[in-house]
Amino acid sequence: MQVPTVMRIGSAISGLLLALFLVVHLAGLLPALIAPVQFEHYATALHHQPWLPVLEVSLAATTAVHLSFTVAKTLRNRGAGNTAALNSRRGQPLQALASRSKVAAGVVTLGFLALHLQQLRWPRPADGLEREVLQRVLQQPISLVIYAAGSLAIGLHLLHGTEAGHRNLGLLTPANGSSIRWGGRLLASGIGGGFLLISLGLAIGGLA
Numbered sequence: 278m279q280v281p282t283v284m285r286i287g288s289a290i291s292g293l294l295l296a297l298f299l300v301v302h303l304a305g306l307l308p309a310l311i312a313p314v315q316f317e318h319y320a321t322a323l324h325h326q327p328w329l330p331v332l333e334v335s336l337a338a339t340t341a342v343h344l345s346f347t348v349a350k351t352l353r354n355r356g357a358g359n360t361a362a363l364n365s366r367r368g369q370p371l372q373a374l375a376s377r378s379k380v381a382a383g384v385v386t387l388g389f390l391a392l393h394l395q396q397l398r399w400p401r402p403a404d405g406l407e408r409e410v411l412q413r414v415l416q417q418p419i420s421l422v423i424y425a426a427g428s429l430a431i432g433l434h435l436l437h438g439t440e441a442g443h444r445n446l447g448l449l450t451p452a453n454g455s456s457i458r459w460g461g462r463l464l465a466s467g468i469g470g471g472f473l474l475i476s477l478g479l480a481i482g483g484l485a
Contacts, residue, residue: 284350285445291343292438296464298336299431303471309408310478320407344383351380372458375437375465382430382437389427392420408479415480424476432469436461 305323308316323329375382402410414420439461443449449457 281350281353284346284353287342288346288350289442289445291339291346292442294339295336295343296435296438296468299435299468303468303475306475307471309411310475310482313408316408317405321404324401324404344387347383371436371462372440375433376441378433379437382433385426385430386434389423389430392423393427396420412479412482415476421476421480425473428469428473428476431472432465435468436465439464 305319306316308319396414397407397411415424440449440454440458443457
């Protein structure tokens with residue numbers, strides 16, 4: 278298997294795993310808006326699971342793989358003057374924007390992730406205080422701006438990644454291209470919009 282093929286497949290599979298985690302993570306956070314008590318029970322139970330450290334290490338490794346393969350693939354494509362992907366998006370402004378901004382979206386997402394882990398993982402809130410700590414964080418204007426920017430960046434990255442992942446795996450065809458793009462838009466808006474809604478909702482609720 279050639280190295281470029283390894284890059285494409287590794288980037289696609291690691292991205293798929295991270296997208297799956299985002300869906301599960303969003304589902305776990307939604308009760309913080311509508312069912313705070315149930316959310317705290319869920320958070321406490323999750324934090325005491327013996328497999329959680331293994332999951333966290335696996336997510337860190339998957340993120341590192343995705344980042345390294347994506348950066349290497351991007352640099353290789355630019356060095357080769359590859360413009361096929363952008364040309365294929367003529368008439369598709371959303372996909373074109375997501376593609377052109379993928380580097381910026383990735384940097385913003387990494388910055389948000391570092392802040393998020395520093396605020397809510399090191400140290401981890403005490404049992405029963407997860408929502409309260411998150412509210413206090415989001416009451417800080419700079420934190421709210423970063424969380425909102427991170428939500429939008431994740432949405433843009435998913436918008437690009439859905440199509441790119443299918444292309445890297447050889448699954449994107451003229452017949453299914455439209456369905457994949459619409460599915461990517463729904464996924465990106467659902468996850469990015471969901472995290473944004475939770476951030477704004479908890480900030481407003483915290484201020485109230």
